[in-house]
Amino acid sequence: MSMLTTLQISSSAMNAQMVRMNTTASNLANMDVVGSSEAEAYKAKKPIFKTVMETYTNNDFQASVSVSGIHVTERANSKRYDPQNPAANGDGYVFMSNVNSIEEMVDMTNASRSYQTNVEVMNATKKMMMSTLQLGR
Amino acid sequence: MSILQNPLGIHGTALQLREQRTAVLASNIANVDTPNFKARDLDFSSVMAATEINNMRTSNSRHFSIGAGQALAGEGMVKYRMPNSASVDGNTVEISTENALFTENSMRYQATTTFLNQRIKGIMSALRGE
Numbered sequence: 001m002s003m004l005t006t007l008q009i010s011s012s013a014m015n016a017q018m019v020r021m022n023t024t025a026s027n028l029a030n031m032d033v034v035g036s037s038e039a040e041a042y043k044a045k046k047p048i049f050k051t052v053m054e055t056y057t058n059n060d061f062q063a064s065v066s067v068s069g070i071h072v073t074e075r076a077n078s079k080r081y082d083p084q085n086p087a088a089n090g091d092g093y094v095f096m097s098n099v100n101s102i103e104e105m106v107d108m109t110n111a112s113r114s115y116q117t118n119v120e121v122m123n124a125t126k127k128m129m130m131s132t133l134q135l136g137r
Numbered sequence: 138m139s140i141l142q143n144p145l146g147i148h149g150t151a152l153q154l155r156e157q158r159t160a161v162l163a164s165n166i167a168n169v170d171t172p173n174f175k176a177r178d179l180d181f182s183s184v185m186a187a188t189e190i191n192n193m194r195t196s197n198s199r200h201f202s203i204g205a206g207q208a209l210a211g212e213g214m215v216k217y218r219m220p221n222s223a224s225v226d227g228n229t230v231e232i233s234t235e236n237a238l239f240t241e242n243s244m245r246y247q248a249t250t251t252f253l254n255q256r257i258k259g260i261m262s263a264l265r266g267e
Contacts, residue, residue, distance in 0.1 A: 002160040009163045010166075013168070017170075049171040058213025060160075064167060125159060128247070135250060136261075
């Protein structure tokens with residue numbers, strides 16, 4: 001029955017990578033959002049991955065993955081002098097988001113590659129299941 | 138004689154082990170981005186030693202061993218994989234290694250199902266006596 005568990009493990013990883021893709025997309029979408037204070041400005045978010053042990057004995061091991069939370073990055077927001085901006089504070093500064101676009105692009109590529117790998121694992125497992133089901137035909 | 142006592146031979150056990158190893162390798166691949174995850178693998182030689190059918194011996198130094206062909210450490214059948222280069226976040230999954238081993242494992246699984254099919258065909262034709 002561990003074949004069905006394999007499918008479940010791969011789908012949990014695909015879910016986790018999808019959450020990562022979504023946070024990356026949100027970060028990139030909000031990259032140019034400005035705020036009038038540091039607390040109001042956008043801060044990049046990162047998912048936290050955690051291993052979920054399905055079975056773990058000396059003789060068997062199955063572990064899926066889950067997103068245990070979303071981490072809000074603490075890197076300081078840079079400020080820009082822009083007195084014309086309606087969001088500018090008393091001194092004429094607006095606070096930019098702390099999103100690093102290069103970091104986000106790397107994250108996105110990584111997430112989509114991991115997603116693809118898990119799709120391939122699922123396909124291979126399906127093929128193996130089918131060949132077992134057709135034994136003796 | 139033996140084909141009647143144990144019609145499928147070693148292949149039934151082998152198929153189960155391959156299936157188990159698929160889950161282990163899929164777990165490694167799923168946790169490729171999880172910090173502090175340690176990659177594991179089934180140690181095939183110790184697994185084979187633990188099964189009842191243990192007649193795979195090498196009689197020449199040039200015979201292939203049935204080991205995983207990869208450095209493993211730990212007790213029991215499931216062992217930790219020794220990474221070629223450990224990453225900073227404590228994760229020891231190397232996706233290229235895992236991919237290669239997963240493909241190898243599924244090829245061997247397919248080979249075992251082929252063997253099983255041949256066995257079943259052989260038994261069927263013996264039963265029919267045509």
